[in-house]
Amino acid sequence: MHNVILAFVLLLLASLLLACNNQAAAAKEQIVLEAASDQGTFTVEIMWTPDDIGSANAFDIRFIEPETGEEIEDMTYDISIYKGGDREVLRSDQTATRQEFTFDEPGSYTIMIDDIDGLGEWVEIPIQVTPEFPAGVLALIVAFGIVVAVIARRNNNSKNLFSQPTN
Secondary structure, eight states: OHHHHHHHHHHHHHHHHHHHHHHHHHTTSOEEEEEEOTTSSOEEEEEEEOOOTTSEEEEEEEEEOTTTOOEEOSOOEEEEEEETTEEEEEEEEEOOSEEEEEOSSOEEEEEEEEEETTTTEEEEEEEEEOOOOOHHHHHHHHHHHHHHHHHHHHHTTTSOTTOOOOO
């Protein structure tokens, strides 16, 4: 019986680890951010692929003509990222459709795309960077629970934890 319980607990642990890995993979899904420029000439679409704190986050940037919905290519722009009122990064005269940025801590940030196509138009897009719950922490908690259960079982090997005392 002891081996059956241990096998069940190990199976449960493996299932929890698999679920955590699937959750981490789902967290890498893209988030669509969209805003109109201050004068309405452009719609800026950002596909954000978030990653863990300390890892590169990808931002795919598209400029859309609002009336037709068609993408405008070969655009120039400046991009800044702010945390509070402090600028974390400034990249001027960009033409790349993909930008990467590493967030060192969670919190509220603002992406500012400025001087779009040299016209001085801009957009601000707020984002919230959140930490991922590390799967390793959950695994340690479950492993600790297994160890406690095994020790308790060995200490009470003559008594069944679920039985009632008899008189």
